[in-house]
Amino acid sequence: MHLSAYLLLVASLLFALFFAGTAAIQIWQGRTTALPWMEKGHLMLTAFMSVASAVLLHALANFDFSLVYVASYTDRALPLFYRLTAFWAGQAGSMLFWGWSVALFGVFFLFSPVYRRVSEPTRMWFWLLFLAMMGFFLLVLTCWSNPFTVVDPAPADGNGLNPLLQNPGMIFHPPLLFLGYGGFAIPGCLALAQSLSGMRLSEGAWADHARPFTLVAWLFLTAGIVLGGWWAYMELGWGGYWAWDPVENASLIPWLIASAYLHTAVIEARRNKLHRVNTFLMALTTISAFFATYLVRSGVVESLHAFGDGGVGTPLLIFIIVFTAVALGGSILWKHPDAKPLSGVESREGFLVMVAWVLLALGAIILVATMWPVFSKFWVDKPVGLEPAFYNRVCLPLFAVLVVMLAICPWLGWKGGLRNKVGAVTALGLFVGAAGGIWAAGYTIPTAVLGAAGAIAALGGIVMLLATEPHLRRSPQSLAAYGVHIGLALTALGVAFSGPYKTEHEVIMQQGDTVQVAGYDVTFKALYEGEGPGYIFIEAELDVKKNGSDVGMAQPQRRIYSKFGKQAFAEASTIPGLGNEFYAVLLGVDREGKATLHLNVTPLINWVWIGSIIMCLFPFIGMRRRKTAEA
Structure with a gap:
């Protein structure tokens, strides 16, 4: 079954390369006769990848440790839900999930009303670009990141999933990021396809056609970034949600570029301007998603989230360079004959452009700062990150x-x-x-x-x-x-x-002790020991009051997992509030029962999550095509 799944990926690669080549030949000849076969070819390719993904999920669910991937990221003590989400815990599985996501978005596009609105020449260019992208994913999966590598004899148990990943935030954070990255492949390829085909005037603007895919990709990426911040806040035990980690930054860069595009797209829709700029920004969003993957998988920077160099760094870099050249060429090639000059900065149009520039400037600053250890190698022997x-x-x-x-x-x-x-x-x-x-x-x-x-x-x-x-x-x-x-x-x-304005205290307390933190009275009530699936824990019970009134009970834990030696992992506990939030982490307990605790009081933290949820919900309202001008 594992060999069959791998052969399906190889067949998918051949489909992608064959039909991308066919599209290039037909475009050269000025024909579109093979278009139905390309559509069927992508459906078959997606079906093959779906079956391969199902095989990997089946192996994860059923403790099939004959697969190196399953043995590396699961064990028998891991609950089913976490075993399934190990699909995207490692490099090979996450690449398969991302490629599969892109393929599924291609199917949704194929059967959407959007696809029927664009001309056949634009469709030909779209499939050339899209299938070339799919070919790259499948080349990586069949050569450097094969999730179906077999070990013989199979071990009796696996290594287990990193405890930091056993959290609801990390269950949903990676797939949402990949869905965001994958979703941008549709408008990115469509923008370049329409520019290369020159059919915009007869079929309507790609930005209008691709609006639902753009908004869905943006909200997925937004949700993925926010859930990553929530995971860091709850799981890492330092009380923060953004540490400017290189991989965190890598996911923020596509979001900033896409957000800049959303503002300049309003100018194109309302004022008939910035057509080529928008084409390039959308293509650049797709490119930056691959760059984020390059950072995670090339070993070029060190990060808590990175997989290290798995052999895919150089192919990813080559793909990024080639796709950037295509994006530049495609964006410059076509110019709207009725495009008008921009208004001044005192207008809404000018202000939207300035907003886009600030967003792009932020993206450029974060990119340079993230890559600083790489750049500084040219003048220092031991480069360090900012x-x-x-x-x-x-x-x-x-x-x-x-x-x-x-x-x-x-x-x-x-x-x-x-x-x-x-x-x-x-x-x-x-x-x-x-x-x-x-x-x-x-x-x-x-x-x-x-x-x-x-x-x-x-x-x-x-x-x-x-x-x-x-x-x-x-x-x-x-x-x-x-x-x-x-x-x-x-x-x-x-x-x-x-x-x-976060207040932080690190204290050592005995049972019965009370300390004050930013107006809260915290009493160490009890200490418990227990056992969970694959781990043992010690838990402190903290009674929290303010002005004599009960606020709640915090119960931070310290866990040791059987598959991860004596390394202890923190499980933070919070008492939420719309004003201040109390946050506690158990750092350790000595032989006398004294607990070392990290206590925070953070103002308005939950408005970060509330506002982010609102940001992710409202795009659903605006996915319909714009029919009339709004103020």
């Missing part, structure tokens, strides 16, 4: 500026000036009042004040707009955009306070 403090100093002010721009942009007219002076003055008043109130309350870090005040002004402005302009509430696209901005403002509000 500390989180660098990112915070450089990037956080730019993010705060983005939030302020979010509060300003809705009040600008497309041709310049203010379209609603009363609303603009009200938003300005909200900003000044919020900034003054926050400063007076003792929160004086400039970046936090700027970001929080901008978020409050943006929230107030959006609510005012939706209340006073009914046509915006009737427009799905406008409602979706403003809903996402509401979520972003709430997230920014949470970030502004949860990072710089």
Whole structure:
């Protein structure tokens, strides 16, 4: 069965290469007669990959340790749910999942109304690009990252899944990222295909056709990044959700580029401008997704999340370079005959362009900083990565500026000036009042004040707009955009306070001791020992009160897993709140029963998650094609 699954991947590779080559020949000849065969070929390719994926899932579910992959990432003590999610725990399985996701998106595109709206020449170019991409995935899977490598004799038990991955956040974080990366393959290939075919004027803009796929990919990527932050907050035991780790940064770069595209796409839809820019930005989003994979799998940078060099680094780099050259060529090749020059920076159009530039600047800064250990090899012998403090100093002010721009942009007219002076003055008043109130309350870090005040002004402005302009509430696209901005403002509000104003204490306590942390009275009530599936644990019971009233019970654990030696893993415990959240980590217990505890009180942390959820839900509203112009 394992050999059959591998041969199915080989057959899929041959299908992809054959039909990509056929598409190239037919395009050269100016024909489209083989188009139905390419469509059937992709369906067959996807069916083969689906069967291969099912074989791997079956092996994971049934303790088939004859597969190296299964033996490396599962064991008999691992619950079924975690055994199945080990599909994407390792390099080979995650590459299969990503490639399979791209193939499935191709099938959805094939049967969607979008596909029927584009001309046959554009379809030919699409399949050439898309099947070439699939061919690369399958080449990696059959040569360097084969998930069906067999070990003989099979071990009686496996190595087990890394305890850090045994968390709901890591169950959903990687697949959502891969679905986001895979989803962008459709608009990325379609944008270049239409540019290369030159059929835009007769079939309509690719950006309009691909809107549902773009938004779905963006919300998947957003959800994946947020869940990764939540996992870090709950599982790593340091009380933070973003450490500027290289692999975290790698997933943020495609999100920043895609978000920049979403803003410039509005200008194309409303003002008939930036056609080539949007084509390149969408292609660049797809390229940056592969770059994120290159960082994880090449060994070029060190990271908690990285797999190390598994032989795929060089092929990935070659693919990125080739696809970038194609993207540049395809973007430059076609120009809209009726394209108009951009308006000034005082217009909404100009402001949207500035927002896109800030997002792209952030992406470029994060890219250079992440790759700094590689670049600095040219002038130092022992290069080191940049500390989180660098990112915070450089990037956080730019993010705060983005939030302020979010509060300003809705009040600008497309041709310049203010379209609603009363609303603009009200938003300005909200900003000044919020900034003054926050400063007076003792929160004086400039970046936090700027970001929080901008978020409050943006929230107030959006609510005012939706209340006073009914046509915006009737427009799905406008409602979706403003809903996402509401979520972003709430997230920014949470970030502004949860990072710089977190209170942290590390204490040593005996049972019965009480300490104070940011106004909370924490009493060490009891210490327990127990056993779970594949691990033993020790648990501290903490009674938390504020102003004499019960807040809740925190129960942090320290776990030792049977397959991971004597290494201890923290299991944090929280008492959630819309204001402050209490967070506790058990660092260790000595022979006398004294517990070392890391205690945090974090303000507004849950608004980061609430705002992010809103950001992921509202895009569903705006997936319909834009039929009429909205303000």
